[in-house]
Amino acid sequence: MRIQLLSQKEKxxxxxxxxxVEHFLTKNNLDEADFYDVVIFGYLHAVQxxxxxxxxxxxxxxxxxxxxxxHSIIQEFIHQNRPKRKAIMADxx
Numbered sequence: 084m085r086i087q088l089l090s091q092k093e094k095x096x097x098x099x100x101x102x103x104v105e106h107f108l109t110k111n112n113l114d115e116a117d118f119y120d121v122v123i124f125g126y127l128h129a130v131q132x133x134x135x136x137x138x139x140x141x142x143x144x145x146x147x148x149x150x151x152x153x154h155s156i157i158q159e160f161i162h163q164n165r166p167k168r169k170a171i172m173a174d175x176x
Contacts, residue, residue, distance in 0.1 A: 097130045107152050125155030
């Protein structure tokens with residue numbers, strides 16, 4: 084799912100629960116400068132999913148948000164560790 088432009092309700096909900104992003108970064112020892120942009124997209128996916136899908140209301144929002152943020156981090160690590168990004172470099176003289 085791609086993130087769409089947030090509605091006013093989604094913006095307010097995201098602002099009210101933003102502390103979860105900072106808590107997630109701290110709890111997982113992730114540097115905010117390096118991982119905030121990765122985690123925030125997972126968080127915004129969680130906001131949109133949680134408000135759009137009534138069946139998710141049986142769970143706490145924090146559960147949905149943490150799973151999405153963790154998924155975003157995992158996908159980033161997979162992306163960063165692909166063989167084409169880990170090529171052996173040698174000096175050419």
